[in-house]
Amino acid sequence: MKVVLDLSQLLEDGEITQAEADKLKRLSVKSTGSLAFNILIGFGVIAVAVGAILIVPNAATGIILGAIVLGFGLVLLHYSPVEWGVLANICVILGALGLGGGVVYMTEGSVWAFLGCAIGFAIGGVIAKSGLLIALAVIALSSVLGARTGYFHASYFLGIKEPTLTIIAFSLITLAAYQVSLFVSAVYERLALMAARVSILLVNFGFWIGSLWGDRLEQLSGLFGGTTPKISHHVFVAGWALALVAFAVWALANDRRWVVNVCAVFGAIHFYTQFFEYLGPNPLAILLGGISALGIAIAIWQFNKKAVASPA
Numbered sequence: 001m002k003v004v005l006d007l008s009q010l011l012e013d014g015e016i017t018q019a020e021a022d023k024l025k026r027l028s029v030k031s032t033g034s035l036a037f038n039i040l041i042g043f044g045v046i047a048v049a050v051g052a053i054l055i056v057p058n059a060a061t062g063i064i065l066g067a068i069v070l071g072f073g074l075v076l077l078h079y080s081p082v083e084w085g086v087l088a089n090i091c092v093i094l095g096a097l098g099l100g101g102g103v104v105y106m107t108e109g110s111v112w113a114f115l116g117c118a119i120g121f122a123i124g125g126v127i128a129k130s131g132l133l134i135a136l137a138v139i140a141l142s143s144v145l146g147a148r149t150g151y152f153h154a155s156y157f158l159g160i161k162e163p164t165l166t167i168i169a170f171s172l173i174t175l176a177a178y179q180v181s182l183f184v185s186a187v188y189e190r191l192a193l194m195a196a197r198v199s200i201l202l203v204n205f206g207f208w209i210g211s212l213w214g215d216r217l218e219q220l221s222g223l224f225g226g227t228t229p230k231i232s233h234h235v236f237v238a239g240w241a242l243a244l245v246a247f248a249v250w251a252l253a254n255d256r257r258w259v260v261n262v263c264a265v266f267g268a269i270h271f272y273t274q275f276f277e278y279l280g281p282n283p284l285a286i287l288l289g290g291i292s293a294l295g296i297a298i299a300i301w302q303f304n305k306k307a308v309a310s311p312a
Contacts, residue, residue: 062102070095070124077128092128096121100140114143129187131194138173138198145169147202163210164217164231170199170206197258204266207243210236211273240270 010016073091076084100117107113118140125133139147146161160166174196181192214233244267251259 059102059106062098062105066095066098066100066102068095070099074128089128089130092124092130093132096124096133096136111144114140118144125191126188129191131191134191134194135198138195138202142166142170142202160206160209163206163215163236166206167203170202174199174203200259200262207236207240208269208273211240211270212277237274244270
């Protein structure tokens with residue numbers, strides 16, 4: 001566990017002695033030097049990997065280099081997690097991305113490639129105890145259902161191809177991951193909660209897209225005599241609002257501050273989406289939207305302030 005301390009203020013307030021302050025400074029210098037060395041070598045590994053890919057630009061290069069760097073990172077984590085932990089995690093993440101990216105590129109983004117990446121990232125995340133890899137595993141799994149992001153000149157976009165399936169699938173993953181977090185040790189609890197949190201974000205993205213365009217359940221057309229069932233965007237609008245309220249109430253009752261904040265943020269996104277969808281970007285709508293944004297921000301700030309001040 002890392003703790004940030006203002007040594008000068010603590011010394012001035014009489015909380016620590018000069019000898020204790022000097023000792024903490026010596027320890028921080030040692031830790032900072034080790035961190036800087038790890039990061040420097042990490043940048044070197046990244047530069048070598050990028051250079052090799054530029055020299056031999058194909059998927060096989062990414063797969064081979066990714067496997068080597070990933071294996072090196074896992075070995076470091078196993079034998080020297082304290083001294084070389086930062087470098088090891090850099091190598092694990094870089095190697096996993098290179099290996100997964102190479103496989104996806106080679107298979108032209110097939111569903112099975114994304115599923116394999118999700119499973120591989122999950123296994124690697126558990127072994128390396130990496131929350132970032134667990135998050136990548138959940139994101140890769142979302143791509144199996146057609147989730148994607150993109151960029152072109154000055155524009156970014158988010159695509160959820162199957163809003164209904166995304167909501168159902170990642171709601172179940174959220175529930176399963178949360179239940180797992182209740183029965184495992186602290187290290188694995190963190191990983192399970194990371195999976196649950198990323199899944200919560202994806203559930204909200206599914207509702208967001210559905211609230212704008214609804215959903216066409218083309219994969220179920222065979223069950224309806226070839227007719228494609230449709231879900232109106234109004235269903236998503238109402239369902240999203242109810243889900244946010246219910247989840248926020250549960251989070252408040254169970255002291256889950258992160259969930260409360262997420263519900264507040266997506267509640268604001270939901271409000272503004274529908275607000276401008278129906279009123280349009282006219283001056284009055286923008287003024288009212290700005291005022292309500294300030295109100296929401298102050299409410300979130302006050303909630304977090306009180307939560308921090310309350311005894312654990």
